[in-house]
Amino acid sequence: MTEATEPDKTQVYLVPVAHLELADEPEYVHLSLYSWNERTDAWLTQTGICGRSTTQGALPEGTEVTCPGCLKWRPAYDQTVAGHNHRRELESEARRQQAMAEDTTENGAWHTVWLESKWRWITSRMTTPQREYAADCVAAYSRYLATCDGELERDEPEGLRWWRADQ
Ligand SMILES: [Zn+2]
Incomplete structure (x- = not known):
């Protein structure tokens, strides 16, 4: 996802997110899944992929992720997200072809x-x-x-x- 392209609502992204504003919270930048939520009609982040609660909302693209836990899990999540997105692309393409027919x-x-x-x-x-x-x-x-x-x-x-x- 870049600034120039609108995120695709059928896709899931990994984005940097801020730590919670709590005194005992390590000052890390975490990684979170970022996906479109139909019910609230908005893009939402989740907890960090390390498992820690985070502040809602994506930080600007390119913000450096500093949480060791998130960095450790990143390759596995990259793979899962890519697999999910690929399946959604195939589904969209199948729907498109059906509609074209x-x-x-x-x-x-x-x-x-x-x-x-x-x-x-x-x-x-x-x-x-x-x-x-x-x-x-x-x-x-x-x-x-x-x-x-x-x-x-x-x-x-x-x-x-x-x-x-x-x-
Ligand atoms: Zn983290």
Whole structure:
């Protein structure tokens, strides 16, 4: 991670963190895992990889890590983090490829129907299996568009399957 690049929310990083502001706390710079937390919608650090509690928040990149415990564990954590990040990259790539495969003429056509016409009226003239199928096409094309926009987590369009809500 560098200043110039936004951290990737699917990845985990090892970052320098400050010791707790306590009188008996050794004045070390520790290393901590740094990851995106969905619940708090923020990047969070954890305890040092040596096991000591630390002050929340990453220190500037390049800050020298001085805790002997953290330095000892660093190679093992580097490996674990790299393995984790590699798996997440493969997952992202698989999702992206799947989404790209959803760029079909049929999905695009149904997406235009959804976007430009009276979806509720048109689908009310269909059987439920038929409109579920049409909605699947719209959702698939919508996933493709979201992937193009770099928003992998976007939900399917609201009201797409209005008939489910009425049940
Ligand atoms: Zn430490």
